[in-house]
Amino acid sequence: MLHPSYTELMKVINGDSEEEKVISSRYSIVLASAKRARQIIAGDMPLVEEKDGAKPLSTAVEELWEEKVKILGDDEEAEE
Numbered sequence: 001m002l003h004p005s006y007t008e009l010m011k012v013i014n015g016d017s018e019e020e021k022v023i024s025s026r027y028s029i030v031l032a033s034a035k036r037a038r039q040i041i042a043g044d045m046p047l048v049e050e051k052d053g054a055k056p057l058s059t060a061v062e063e064l065w066e067e068k069v070k071i072l073g074d075d076e077e078a079e080e
Helices: 006-014 026-041 056-065 074-079
Strands: none
Touching (some): 006 026, 026 056
């Protein structure tokens, strides 16, 4: 089993708010993790301490778990 699980990540990303959810599916977490992993592969510095032998995807998930990376909703992307 992966740690953290999808449901745990969804709780961290959405916070305690039941009204306004940033993400509503596992697919959103997968997309965000993959996008961040590609950024790390391209040369971006990881925002968490890398463990020996950690792959970029593991680092990206860890960044989400520690809330170092924010997932923007569709309406927030349009504003930027």
